[in-house]
Structures are given as structure tokens and as C-alpha cells.
Amino acid sequence: MSIFTKRGAEAVTAATTEEEEAKESILVPFNSGTTYKVRVKSVDDSAEYYAYGIFGKVNTFVPANPSERNAKGFVTANPTVWDRAADLLYKDAKALKDAGKTAEAEKVAQQAYLFKGKPRYLMAFGNLETGEDIAIDLTKKQASGVMATINKYAKKIDKMAFELSKTGSSTSTVVTLSPIIDMDEDLTDEERANFEKCGEKPFDFANFEDCLFVADEAEQTKNLVVAGFDIGRLGLSIGATTPADEEVTPITEEGEDPTLQF
Incomplete structure (x- = not known):
């Protein structure tokens, strides 16, 4: 099972591939104040996954054996130990x-x-500084x-460059993708050459893995401990x-408000 849950127009589930040698990650830092000039290689170059972790305590991770979820993202089977912990705390609440x-x-619901x-x-883009593909990690x-x-400019996507920027701090961070109107004026010769280079081949979803x-x-x-x-x-x-004979009740409700599940 892939760690990703949707692919392409659905937000993309990348196929799991076996690699003989570890590859360098294409994920790049994207702190507030960062801007990349990019080419959108395709409207489908994105992947959804479910992340776990607690800021300041446990770094973000994805489970090797992900939970099964329905189209709305609700856990329906094979809950992770973190899903089970959340479920138990919601029952306490x-x-x-x-x-x-x-x-x-x-x-307690906030804790759950x-x-x-x-x-x-x-999300994957072509980096106009290097001519190579990069990946950015974003919240929903x-x-x-x-x-x-991207959808707004979908019909012109192969002719436009963009600036991808993050501003703000904490929960007020904002990510914007803004079109570069005049590529002749606002891009260097190298950036224009890399724009063409980035369009030469489609994004390889295996790189997301x-x-x-x-x-x-x-x-x-x-991590729970x-x-x-x-x-x-x-x-x-x-x-x-997990004990093999233990019956687990999966989480079946979800909402941004943590109190909505009890």
C-alpha cells in the first residue's frame, strides 16, 4: 500500500517503487520568507498523504502500513497505533x-x-534556478x-512561469502561487532556459516516495511514549x-474542530 492516498486530479497517490539505491530527496525547505520561481509541469503533479506528529515533541512521520480510509478521509480499517490512541481519547472525551x-x-478532545x-x-514544480524538479510540502x-x-491558468500552464512564496508565521502563514506576467522582463536568460528544460519530461511520481x-x-x-x-x-x-486478537474500533468521524468527534 502506498503512503499516498490520492493521485493526480484527486490530489494524487504516487505508486510505490522499489529502488536499489537511496535517492536524494527533491523536497526543498519552504520556510516563511522563501520564494521560488517555478514552472508548473502539470496540473496533476501533487500527492496527498496523512501525516502524524506533535509540534515540539514528535517530528512528522507517515506510517509504513497506512490506515485504510474512505473518500472523505475517515479511517475504515487497519488503524495505526496513533489512530487507536486518538480513538481512545475521543471515547474518554x-x-x-x-x-x-x-x-x-x-x-481531552483537544489532546485526541x-x-x-x-x-x-x-506538490512538484520545476525550479527555474536549477532546471531540476523540486517538491514542496503543504497543509491542506x-x-x-x-x-x-494552477486550475485557473491550466490552459496556459506550459507558457507561464510563477513565483511560489510563503509569508507570515505560525498559523498565519500564507502560501501563494503568482504568475510572472512578463517572462522576458522578469526572468534571466538562465531562468528562461531552465523553464524550457523543466518542460522536457513529465514529473516522476516515484520521487515523492x-x-x-x-x-x-x-x-x-x-513516538506515542x-x-x-x-x-x-x-x-x-x-x-x-498490536495483539492479534484485540478488536479495534476505527475512527469514523473527522473534522477540523477536535471537539466534533465526541
């Missing part, structure tokens, strides 16, 4: 709410939300804005895996 402890319930897998997007909101611009940190269940379990979750509640311990 519901029990507290049913007991009339609303404030406590909301606090941190353990959920959340959609993120890799950021990707939505970039995709809207080297952009993300993939964690097996043992690593995910260790680092995040402060009591893995004993899931019948787990460091070095152990």
Missing part, C-alpha cells in the same frame, strides 16, 4: 461529556486531535490555494506490537 464535565471533555492523522500535500489549506491558481519519513509500528509506539500517551492502555509496550 465523550464519557466526560456524557457525565456533564464539558470543560474536561473539550480538553493531536494524535490524529491529518492530510498534507506534496495552503495546497488548496495553490491548486486553485523519498520526501517523507516513514515509521514502522515500533517507531510509532515509541514521547508524546506522553500511556501505551499500556492499548495493550502495548516498547518492543511489542
Whole structure:
């Protein structure tokens, strides 16, 4: 199963490929204040995946054996240990709410939300500085804005260069893709040459597979401990895996508001 969940017009699921030698990742830094001059190679060069992690505690990762999700992104089978932790905490929140402890319930629901897998997007472009393909990692909101611009100029995409920029900070960061109106005036000779170079061949989706940190269940379990979750509640311990006879209730509801699931 690929770590990506949708491909192309659906936001792209990249095919998993076997490599004899590790390749250098095409993922580039994209901190606030960064701008790249790029060529959009295709309207379909994007991939959705579900990321886990907690800012300041656990770095972002994707599970080696991803959960099965429906078209809306709800977990339907094969939940990861992080999905199971989130599910358990949402049940705790519901029990507290049913007991009339609303404030406590909301606090636990906020905690549960941190353990959920959340959609993120890799998007590929041709870098006019180097003439090589690059990948950018975006949140759902950021990707939505970039995709809207790409779709707006879809019919002219092979004739236009763009500036891809990130501004702002924290939750107020904004990513924009702006067309370069006058390529003769606003691009150097080298950038114009690289624009042509970037259009010579389609993007290879296999390159996305080297952009993300993939964690097996043992690593995910260790990450739960680092995040402060009591893995004993899931019948787990460091070095152990999910008990084969344990029945797991997958998460079946999802929303940006963490309190919507209890």
C-alpha cells in the first residue's frame, strides 16, 4: 500500500517503487520568507498523504502500513497505533461529556486531535534556478490555494512561469502561487532556459516516495511514549506490537474542530 492516498486530479497517490539505491530527496525547505520561481509541469503533479506528529515533541512521520480510509478521509480499517490512541481519547472525551464535565471533555478532545492523522500535500514544480524538479510540502489549506491558481491558468500552464512564496508565521502563514506576467522582463536568460528544460519530461511520481519519513509500528509506539500517551492502555509496550486478537474500533468521524468527534 502506498503512503499516498490520492493521485493526480484527486490530489494524487504516487505508486510505490522499489529502488536499489537511496535517492536524494527533491523536497526543498519552504520556510516563511522563501520564494521560488517555478514552472508548473502539470496540473496533476501533487500527492496527498496523512501525516502524524506533535509540534515540539514528535517530528512528522507517515506510517509504513497506512490506515485504510474512505473518500472523505475517515479511517475504515487497519488503524495505526496513533489512530487507536486518538480513538481512545475521543471515547474518554465523550464519557466526560456524557457525565456533564464539558470543560474536561473539550480538553481531552483537544489532546485526541493531536494524535490524529491529518492530510498534507506534496506538490512538484520545476525550479527555474536549477532546471531540476523540486517538491514542496503543504497543509491542506495552503495546497488548496495553490491548486486553485494552477486550475485557473491550466490552459496556459506550459507558457507561464510563477513565483511560489510563503509569508507570515505560525498559523498565519500564507502560501501563494503568482504568475510572472512578463517572462522576458522578469526572468534571466538562465531562468528562461531552465523553464524550457523543466518542460522536457513529465514529473516522476516515484520521487515523492523519498520526501517523507516513514515509521514502522515500533517507531510509532515509541513516538506515542514521547508524546506522553500511556501505551499500556492499548495493550502495548516498547518492543511489542498490536495483539492479534484485540478488536479495534476505527475512527469514523473527522473534522477540523477536535471537539466534533465526541
